[in-house]
Amino acid sequence: MPSLISRRRFIGNVGAIAAASLASRSSVSATGVTSGRFKLSVITDEITQDFGRALEVAAKEFGLGYVELRELWGKNLMKLDAKEVGEARRLLEQHRLRVSSIASPIFKVDWPGAPASKFSPKRDQFGADFTFKQQDELLERGIDLARTLKTDRIAFLISGGSKIKSLIARR
16 A cells, blocks of 8 residues: 655655756755746745744755745735734745745736636635725735845736636736
């Protein structure tokens, strides 16, 4: 009978394999594995909603130098107040981690006049219950957060009918 491994161990092993394969053609430093524009990272809320613990696992158990942010402490990144953003920065510095990108809910809504997609969520996802009218504000918030968290990448989706395009916005 094959033995089962935990999700955390599996992700850690995949990260170690990826890091080892990149090591021959990449630079590995205290800030993590990089290969040109490629930054190996993990979305912190995929580890746990406890942001400090997620950073500890990413840095110590996975050996990463980068994380991607979407939800912290059970709250969508876009909804964090200044104190929470400051605490996030402090924890990132404490664990010597950098933000590879922000996994934002920008444009992750049905657009007025576009055919509704059968894949549209029937509820908010990742604490992102924003409306179409809030998208300009969200984009500005995302840019502000990217600057504050020292990343040049914001991931977002544009949904139009059943077509979904994944884009990376560079400021």
